[in-house]
Amino acid sequence: MHLRDFDADKFLSEYWQKKPLLIRSPWASWSNPVEPDELAGLACEAGVESRLITQSAPEWGLENGPLPEDRFDRLGKDPWTLLVQSVDHHIPCVAALLESFRFVPNWRIDDVMVSYAVDGGGVGAHFDHYDVFLVQGLGRRRWELGELCDENVELLPHSNLSLLADFQPTDEWILEAGDILYVPPRIAHRGTAIGDGCMTYSIGFRAPSCAELIDNWADDLADGLLDQDRYTDPGLAKQDNPGEIDPDAIAQLHSMITEKILDRSSFARWFGRYNTSPKNPDIDWRPETSAEVDDIRRSLAEGAVILRNPASRFSFIRETPSSVLLFVDGQSFECTGAQAELAERICAEPRLILGSDKSRSALDLPTLSLIADLFNQGSVALDL
Template identity: 60%
Template structure:
């Protein structure tokens, strides 16, 4: 599915990370891509992150999955909401919802969370630290948006949910199937189901925080440093006062501390690997049996297709020496020539056609298959909307 009559440049200029935007059904032909029973089934599976929020008056109670199959039939009529993270990893039609938003770089994509709510269900007024497109899939939901929030905004005392103490709406809309609401980071919002069978697809975009990025970059550097990389001062002069830390010592210590941090090329390579690490790093998507280069070559002679794992993250980086670095699920692959063009294709498309002309890239493709980033496509995998 693709968006029609949507001005990307206008959106990025006037709305992205600036203010909310209601987009009335922009799809050429909208259809709901996941049934409520399928969502409930995912919430019952081990290894899939899910939550159930049951509301009683002004009280919200949170439960974490996986849930027993009969859990939802036990709810006593109070409004409730089921939320399942990263549904795009398990449902190809849900993953396809990301395609119209690929004008935003892949490394910014987090996942597609899907929610189902009964009449009156919601998660309460809150704000998020990421950009989100809220696509109404089934039923209706009333959305209210409010002011910009930050870490000083008062929150209700709740052990599990970050609910706003005070919420005053500045805008309100009822979304019907196919409608989209964009909400920038920090903007207060509250969505409440209008009627039963309300499904919403939340396409979230992550942004690294400065503290986390600095800490993880520094930890990466430290892991590669020798224990005997010590401060040295062979030109030491006699101290006038033994209690003084001399300016020359501070200069040397500061340079010692920041020298590696300022290596832009090393940072770029680290960030490519870091940002392409899967959302759930413990998930194992590797094939039961490793594929060989010879088997891939045979598939290429047959004109087979490789499909990208929806749970995988692909990105690339152009280097000054003309080499392109492909990042896939935390691994880096230097590419040049035809392999570089293939790497760009892998980042832009979810399928590639194998061809004998790709013989120089077979080693890389085999590695990608064997780490679970790519897989030979079934015939049905290539069908589009």
């Protein structure tokens, strides 16, 4: 599924992180990617992040998954909503939704959360720190949007739900199946199901905070520093007051830190690994049987297609015109020549068809080794 008559350049210049946009049924044909029963089944599985939100005015309830299989049979008549994170990691048809939004770089895409709600169900008025495309899958939902929020906004007294205490909507739309609503960061919004069988696909984007970057980058830096790399002052002179930390000492101490932090190349390599780290590291996607280079060569010669694992994250940084650093699931690979060409393609194409017999036979050993490494860590599969 791809967006029809959608001007991505205009959207990025006029709407992205600036103002909301309602996009009425931009698909050539819309087909809901996952059935409600299948979503409920995922919510019962260990290793899948899910939440059940119930409303019994004026109280809100929250249950974290995995949910018991009979939980949905015991729900009463009060409104409720089921939320399941990273459904794109488990259902290829949901992962395919992301291809319509690749005008945003891969490293910014987080996951696809899917919600199912009965009549009146929702998660309450709230705001997010990231951009989101809300794709209506089934049924109808009323979306109300309000003002821009910040950390000083008043919230309801609930320990696990950050709901706005005073929500004043300024815009309202009713979305039908196939409609999309884009909501920029920190815009207050509230979605309410109109009728039963309401499904919404929330395509969220990553937005690392400065605190998050400093915390994780500093941890990585510290792990690689030597204990003997310490402050020295062989030219120490007697001070008038021993209690003073003099400007020269401060300058040297500050320099010790900044020369490490300002290493742009090291930061880029760290960020590539950090940003592509698996969302759920507890899930092992590695194949039962590892593959050697000859196995990869033979499969490709037979016409195998390289498939990206929907749960894997792929990005690259260009180092020179003919070399890139490829980052996949927290691992980095230095790629040059044909290997770099394949690395760029595999970041852009979820299904990589190498083409003619000649192009497949031209794959050199480093390129085949790269494919084998990605296969053995569960980041790609080969489909004949």
